Amino acid sequence: xxxxxxxxxxxxxxxxxxxxxxxxxxxxxxxxxxxxxxxxxxxxxxxxxxxxxxxxxxxxxxxxxxxxxxxxxxxxxxxxxxxxxxxxxxxxxxxxxxxxxxxxxxxxxxxxxxxxxxxxxxxxxxxxxxxxxxxxxxxxxxxxxxxxxxxxxxxxxxxxxxxxxxxxxxxxxxxxxxxxxxxxxxxxxxxxxxxxxxxxxxxxxxxxxxxxxxxxxxxxxxxxxxxxxxxxxxxxxxxxxxxxxxxxxxxx
Amino acid sequence: xxxxxxxxxxxxxxxxxxxxxxxxxxxxxxxxxxxxxxxxxxxxxxxxxxxxxxxxxxxxxxxxxxxxxxxxxxxxxxxxxxxxxxxxxxxxxxxxxxxxxxxxxxxxxxxxxxxxxxxxxxxxxxxxxxxxxxxxxxxxxxxxxxxxxxxxxxxxxxxxxxxxxxxxxxxxxxxxxxxxxxxxxxxxxxxxxxxxxxxxxxxxxxxxxxxxxxxxxxxxxxxxxxxxxxxxxxxxxxxxxxxxxxxxxxxxxxxxxxxxxx
Numbered sequence: 001x002x003x004x005x006x007x008x009x010x011x012x013x014x015x016x017x018x019x020x021x022x023x024x025x026x027x028x029x030x031x032x033x034x035x036x037x038x039x040x041x042x043x044x045x046x047x048x049x050x051x052x053x054x055x056x057x058x059x060x061x062x063x064x065x066x067x068x069x070x071x072x073x074x075x076x077x078x079x080x081x082x083x084x085x086x087x088x089x090x091x092x093x094x095x096x097x098x099x100x101x102x103x104x105x106x107x108x109x110x111x112x113x114x115x116x117x118x119x120x121x122x123x124x125x126x127x128x129x130x131x132x133x134x135x136x137x138x139x140x141x142x143x144x145x146x147x148x149x150x151x152x153x154x155x156x157x158x159x160x161x162x163x164x165x166x167x168x169x170x171x172x173x174x175x176x177x178x179x180x181x182x183x184x185x186x187x188x189x190x191x192x193x194x195x196x197x198x199x200x201x202x203x204x205x206x207x208x209x210x211x212x213x214x215x216x217x218x219x220x221x222x223x224x225x226x227x228x229x230x231x232x233x234x235x236x237x238x239x240x241x242x243x244x245x246x247x248x249x250x251x252x
Numbered sequence: 253x254x255x256x257x258x259x260x261x262x263x264x265x266x267x268x269x270x271x272x273x274x275x276x277x278x279x280x281x282x283x284x285x286x287x288x289x290x291x292x293x294x295x296x297x298x299x300x301x302x303x304x305x306x307x308x309x310x311x312x313x314x315x316x317x318x319x320x321x322x323x324x325x326x327x328x329x330x331x332x333x334x335x336x337x338x339x340x341x342x343x344x345x346x347x348x349x350x351x352x353x354x355x356x357x358x359x360x361x362x363x364x365x366x367x368x369x370x371x372x373x374x375x376x377x378x379x380x381x382x383x384x385x386x387x388x389x390x391x392x393x394x395x396x397x398x399x400x401x402x403x404x405x406x407x408x409x410x411x412x413x414x415x416x417x418x419x420x421x422x423x424x425x426x427x428x429x430x431x432x433x434x435x436x437x438x439x440x441x442x443x444x445x446x447x448x449x450x451x452x453x454x455x456x457x458x459x460x461x462x463x464x465x466x467x468x469x470x471x472x473x474x475x476x477x478x479x480x481x482x483x484x485x486x487x488x489x490x491x492x493x494x495x496x497x498x499x500x501x502x503x504x505x506x507x508x509x510x511x512x513x514x
Contacts, residue, residue, distance in 0.1 A: 055403050071409035082400040085504040086422045098418065099408040127503050 002030035005183045011061035013047050021047045023208035034184045036194035039204030040248055045187040049153050067150045072096050075144030077154045081136035083128045090124045093143045114142040134165035152182045195236045203243045213243040289473040297473035309481050312443050312458040319378030320439040327386030335394035352384040360449035374446040381442030386431040393427025394420045429497040436489040
């Protein structure tokens with residue numbers, strides 16, 4: 001495995017309400033990996049992502065990141081596009097730079113490059129309400145990519161989109177990952193999505209979440225439309241489904 | 253397009269029918285003009301007393317607009333302070349409510365005694381009536397920032413000032429403007445009530461005093477004419493504020509962009 005960019009040791013999280021979201025998650029993620037966190041709804045996947053991003057502290061355990069603590073090294077994409085409705089596409093993508101207090105020609109160019117990279121050239125001046133759901137999600141991804149993060153955290157980003165849009169965005173995400181090679185942690189509850197995108201799949205149990213299976217994906221790169229119909233892909237999906245079923249009903 | 257036309261034509265048609273019935277009723281019943289003047293009597297009064305009534309309207313309007321401006325600025329500032337400190341909000345909000353629910357008629361005499369400049373006294377009364385919707389709306393708005401956006405701001409290391417300026421204030425803008433539209437009407441009501449209580453008969457008499465005076469003199473058509481001007485003013489204030497609000501929000505807020513999405 002390449003040098004780890006992220007190491008989790010016994011990360012647990014319980015909330016003041018008594019809910020136990022995570023129970024002892026151990027995970028090591030290598031630089032440049034595309035890791036899917038696959039699990040049923042409410043298994044604490046999102047909580048885990050927030051802990052990694054430093055948005056919420058773990059109740060116990062350690063989360064070690066091998067990257068600069070400077071803002072912008074981590075990109076985050078939520079399930080909702082989470083855009084500022086009063087800002088244009090460019091304005092939204094410029095947000096990380098605006099917060100860092102510097103918007104020069106270089107930052108502007110990086111933001112516009114990110115907008116082009118997600119296929120939104122020509123929409124730089126559009127407002128979110130003028131865009132479709134898929135396009136808004138592209139803006140959200142462009143914003144996360146603008147700072148060229150080492151670690152990209154995606155929290156079920158395509159769950160609310162229709163199938164056609166989701167497939168297109170899957171391919172775009174793969175292309176962006178191949179171009180820039182950030183480490184990606186991709187939370188999903190779709191077996192097919194995780195199998196198609198990832199280099200590795202971590203399957204999580206229902207609440208309290210822990211990692212019950214760690215599957216390497218050996219499908220050839222780059223993934224194409226042909227991948228989706230290959231027997232290897234079908235076999236992998238079956239394996240992942242079995243792991244997920246196991247994770248949801250450990251007694252069986 | 254068709255609907256816009258209907259939205260203008262339908263209320264006007266109802267108004268015309270209503271006025272016609274009123275006119276016919278006044279003629280046929282022969283009710284004395286000092287009890288119920290016909291619309292034609294009121295129109296005549298508007299024509300003859302118009303210039304002097306307009307002068308009074310300007311006096312009232314000046315108080316109204318000054319009170320509204322003060323409500324917008326001070327109300328916004330109070331909401332900002334509330335949003336910055338939860339303890340300040342908890343401590344002071346009940347007093348803002350008390351000020352709001354106390355009938356202005358009851359405290360106007362005190363204010364008129366305490367504040368010597370008539371203009372300032374009336375302004376204070378109108379302000380008390382007008383400021384609360386702005387404070388309460390803007391406070392809600394400042395606290396309504398999207399939770400995920402807040403998380404994102406934290407992730408990128410935003411300071412509190414940046415969160416306020418780039419996230420909370422823009423989020424609050426539609427709430428503030430909704431409060432402003434309510435306050436516009438309230439400022440006018442506040443100014444009129446204050447004038448009723450103050451009853452200044454000096455050099456500058458507002459429209460409210462003209463209504464009282466016309467009532468005393470049984471100049472009922474003039475009373476109606478003054479009322480008419482007051483209503484038109486209230487409607488105009490609302491329309492202007494609504495227009496400003498749409499202009500400011502036209503790029504992004506649902507309330508301003510709904511028509512386009514259909």
